[in-house]
Amino acid sequence: MAPRSPVVAVVGPGRDASAGDLASAESAGAAIAAAGAVLVCGGLGGVMEAACRGARSEGGTTIGLLPGTDREDANGWVVLALPTGLGEGRNALIVRAADAIVAIGGGWGTLSEIAFALRAGVPVFGVGTWELGRHGVSVAGVREVPDAAAAVAEALQTVR
């Protein structure tokens, strides 16, 4: 049997993704697949769909951990759709499944995934995502990088 492939999660908004977020996500998905890693995501639209489309363009494996109970909710580029029935609680599963996280843009769901990852010690690489602070002092957590290619390159370096 082949050694276990690295798993990288791409997280970001569904409905409210910007055009730039979608371009970053597609490029991140393609880079993950080209490197032989598995893409895991929330399986729905927006950043999730763009990342899956990118990964499939390179023949990669895409896993969608869906919030609902119906596999048909998955976008068309998800190879393996796992309905969790956990609602937003599935965000914790996405983080647990991944060796590293690429966060693109950022809604509240993305912030919850960043929080779970940093708590669990899973490295997070961000493209235009959340900046965190307390009492006016910024808190290091997400490593903001210039673009999706850099995010995936750094993510994979951490894993190997």
Added chain:
Amino acid sequence: MAPRSPVVAVVGPGRDASAGDLASAESAGAAIAAAGAVLVCGGLGGVMEAACRGARSEGGTTIGLLPGTDREDANGWVVLALPTGLGEGRNALIVRAADAIVAIGGGWGTLSEIAFALRAGVPVFGVGTWELGRHGVSVAGVREVPDAAAAVAEALQTVR
């Protein structure tokens, strides 16, 4: 039957709580109970224990949604201990159970609770907790207030 009581969650660090966090939490718990509201929290130590102690000092009801499967993990001021077995995923349940959130200090777990709350539209009142931003622009979300009394007063005002 009496009308349903408001439910306020107090969230914040366990192990890494500062002395100021603990004092705020105890004061928040007491104010919640004095107002006839129910306190829900994660049921463990630190901010959670201080909030429960405060609520019990006013004869309040305290609910602990525990990450593990053993009720004995609850701190001694939890009246109703519910072991969820969900690990950090129980943070989503704390948020769903509450009409409003008081966030004190802030570790990564607290940040995940803030994210879930803001996503679900549950108001969050903070005492020395996370500040959020994107691209150098701060994002309104947590309403930072000067102290625990103000946090509980504003939380209860939102509920009623």
Added chain:
Amino acid sequence: MAPRSPVVAVVGPGRDASAGDLASAESAGAAIAAAGAVLVCGGLGGVMEAACRGARSEGGTTIGLLPGTDREDANGWVVLALPTGLGEGRNALIVRAADAIVAIGGGWGTLSEIAFALRAGVPVFGVGTWELGRHGVSVAGVREVPDAAAAVAEALQTVR
């Protein structure tokens, strides 16, 4: 603070409960409350609602662990409604919350709760519920008792 009260779960069908199931559930709820124990259940209709109504008639505390995310789904006799958002997965939480289970009638959801309880070593007392076997040999698990009063009496004896 008062010592922690015993917690007894009443599980059984919602929609498909028979008149006998409902009568048993109401009587079980009343007996649980009369003994000073807390009732936990799934918070919806049928057996769950009848048990809560019985418990409230004796002034008891009733907790509903709801499958969805909306507290308004709870029946009118639930004092503390906790929306879990876990769908049927909340059945595992009901079992974890309880010192003993009273199973009345039985749909598939009830069977899942019996299975979780027996796996976790939580005693199950049944009134007209599932009988289990393998290879034609019956398997002891649920202790079938003649009526709800007996179920609650035996459940509370196990706890204390």
Added chain:
Amino acid sequence: MAPRSPVVAVVGPGRDASAGDLASAESAGAAIAAAGAVLVCGGLGGVMEAACRGARSEGGTTIGLLPGTDREDANGWVVLALPTGLGEGRNALIVRAADAIVAIGGGWGTLSEIAFALRAGVPVFGVGTWELGRHGVSVAGVREVPDAAAAVAEALQTVR
């Protein structure tokens, strides 16, 4: 992109599997993979490991939905290990992920999976597994078949 592959779950005991259970599981896993379907299971030992070994002997894809949070808990024949952190609650996810269930032998965990599947309308094919009844009347649910080959054949027929 290739059309989505059918997904079949094999469920059964870990530690307490009999030699016959293990032989059935290995044969079921091989038949699932030979038919081009994906195997999903709980990812640990016993029946789960035997099913994965069988599937890998035919070059199949094996997914392990682990109860804990550590991917290293997966048996060596799991290609894709997803730590859920849900404990026994992950049994609901296994059922949701599958088009059909093959149940072999049977502990309490297996019974919970059967219950979830029958509730969700997912067909269950059994080899030496639970028989169910109420009030002395047997309840149809699990379709008991003579061996693992028959279970997989019938499971795949339902899916397509």
